[in-house]
Amino acid sequence: MIKLSNVEKSYDDAVVLKNCSMAMERGEFAFITGPSGAGKSTLLKLLYCSEQVDNGHISVDEWILSKLKKRTVPYFRRNIGVVFQDFKLLFNKTVFENVALSLRIHRMDPREIMERVKLILKEVKLLHKSDVFPQYLSGGEQQRVVIARAMVSQPMLLLADEPTGNLDTDNARTIMRLFREINTKGTTVLIATHNEDLYYGSGRRVFFLNNNHIEKEIVG
Numbered sequence: 032m033i034k035l036s037n038v039e040k041s042y043d044d045a046v047v048l049k050n051c052s053m054a055m056e057r058g059e060f061a062f063i064t065g066p067s068g069a070g071k072s073t074l075l076k077l078l079y080c081s082e083q084v085d086n087g088h089i090s091v092d093e094w095i096l097s098k099l100k101k102r103t104v105p106y107f108r109r110n111i112g113v114v115f116q117d118f119k120l121l122f123n124k125t126v127f128e129n130v131a132l133s134l135r136i137h138r139m140d141p142r143e144i145m146e147r148v149k150l151i152l153k154e155v156k157l158l159h160k161s162d163v164f165p166q167y168l169s170g171g172e173q174q175r176v177v178i179a180r181a182m183v184s185q186p187m188l189l190l191a192d193e194p195t196g197n198l199d200t201d202n203a204r205t206i207m208r209l210f211r212e213i214n215t216k217g218t219t220v221l222i223a224t225h226n227e228d229l230y231y232g233s234g235r236r237v238f239f240l241n242n243n244h245i246e247k248e249i250v251g
Contacts, residue, residue, distance in 0.1 A: 032057040032188070032219050033078065038087035040073055047073045049243040051087070055221065057187075060214040062230040062251065063223045065240035071223035072116075074240065075190045078221075079113055080104045092187060109137065112181030112218075114191035118173050120165040126152070127161040130180045137184075151179045155209060171202030178209055182218070189213060191222045195229065203229070
């Protein structure tokens with residue numbers, strides 16, 4: 032599903048990733064952790080094609096990312112759901128509109144958009160807030176909107192960057208429960224986090240990113 036082989040990435044003279052390799056199977060749920068600045072967010076950006084590798088090889092399913100032409104990237108991204116650390120919600124649009132946006136961009140039939148958005152909002156327990164603007168939601172509710180937006184296109188892969196970083200313990204548990212439910216439906220999930228509580232005792236693989244590469248791997 033995901034394979035990184037000897038990946039290198041630098042910004043100017045700052046090396047972020049060097050000889051970085053890892054692999055995940057389809058349908059797996061895993062974590063990547065490491066100190067601040069270790070390159071966790073950069074690795075996710077490479078997987079999402081918002082950044083390009085300097086050297087090495089990355090593949091996601093049948094897609095070889097280093098060979099993707101710029102015009103092909105939007106089609107690839109239709110298969111990927113991303114949960115951003117800073118939410119990136121549009122505050123001039125309602126919860127429903129935020130979740131529906133990518134489907135409208137892809138010119139999906141309005142009736143299917145309605146059905147899909149209502150279903151995913153029901154799953155994250157926010158159907159009753161469909162017409163509310165994000166600024167009137169709690170942090171936990173906003174994060175659930177972000178997850179709904181990431182999942183409404185039924186992606187094969189979900190990437191989450193510090194998804195519980197700004198949440199209290201109860202909301203963090205709710206978010207992690209949603210990720211587990213998403214995974215049981217077949218979506219591959221990779222979460223970047225520095226929070227040990229998320230992965231210890233999870234029974235999931237944990238990749239430790241440090242000194243520009245994956246130093247070790249354990250089962251949490």
